Amino acid sequence: MEVRLMTEISKRIEKGEKVALVTLIDVDGSSPGKAGSLMGVFEDGSIEGTVGGGNLEYKIINSALEAIEEGKNRKFDFELVEDGELHMRCGGRVKGYVKVFEKRKKLIIIGGGHLGSELYKLGKFLNMYTVIIDDREEFANKKRFPQADELIWGDIGRVLEEYDLDDGSYVVIVTRGHACDKEALRAVLEKAPAYIGMIGSRRKITDTYKDLISEGVSSKKLEKVYSPVGLDISSGQPNEIALGIMAEILKIKNQASGRHMSEVKAVKIWGENL
Structure with missing residues (x-):
């Protein structure tokens, strides 16, 4: 499954799409997902792979779509308790990371x-x-x-x-x-x-x-x-x-100045800042 997931992510990036790769980094206690689980989330809302399904996965997909929209990586940390954000009774805790692959210019x-x-x-x-x-x-x-x-x-x-x-x-x-x-x-x-x-x-x-x-x-x-x-x-x-x-x-x-680098930053020569 992981080979298929990474292949699909690579294909989407080559086609010029933004993609998010979700990784469950740490799972403490009971959880529908396991540490190391991977899921690809694409601009159109489709996915490849799973991080456990259910409300947890739904929340993570939405978080990944927001990260794609912003173009920024992000972490997540969910407590799977009834009075928590997900209102789940598993009693565990899930931490993970969303890596956004920007589309090629x-x-x-x-x-x-x-x-x-x-x-x-x-x-x-x-x-x-x-x-x-x-x-x-x-x-x-x-x-x-x-x-x-x-x-x-x-x-x-x-x-x-x-x-x-x-x-x-x-x-x-x-x-x-x-x-x-x-x-x-x-x-x-x-x-x-x-x-x-x-x-x-x-x-x-x-x-x-x-x-x-x-x-x-x-x-x-x-x-x-x-x-x-x-x-x-x-x-x-x-x-x-x-x-x-x-x-x-x-x-x-790159929103750069276009100036000579020697004009942009101080140059350190022989232990002195010029």
Whole structure:
């Protein structure tokens, strides 16, 4: 059973879901569950395994779902007595731990050209769930992106209108041209990803924004777009531009300053704090 449980947890994480693993650490006295019992709890409320069933398990499942929602691990400690929280008569005590496995962050690369290819490599290196979207099948296929988690080709605007983006999604728009960039940006602005970045010169970006505003898109929504995309660290080569983009994404994801580490913390040299 434990092998099946861990396999299911692994599959769910790979699919991009949050998962909680419940472990009974200590059982004192009478209890429906035994120390070492494991249970997986998933975002949709389904479970794998058991920690004893009944009201105890029901309470633990709800606690695990709350932990998933918060994205934080937690401990639990229940007394199984009639006047306790669970109103059970077992007379025992159960302690346990809920470990939350966060879903993998999702990197959505819109455009499978040279820059998209370099972003893909970095996304896989950082263990992100990596998605390639292009309107050309020859630029969104397994031969070009053998380890992509998703490959989607078709009308970019329509694909993105139907694609689910959430606060774990990081979108980079690097399509083959101005018109496709605009279609992609229009579609993702209606959603709520953690990050939207778009490649382009300042003139192209200005023209794109003007076009979208004239079509009724709110300028407030455009303010959340990182464009020109990335940090100013590259020589202009695709691999260096991609590194600058991923650095910006990490800055946002980790809520970091992006400053030199030598400026962030005092450096200790030869026993002295500088």
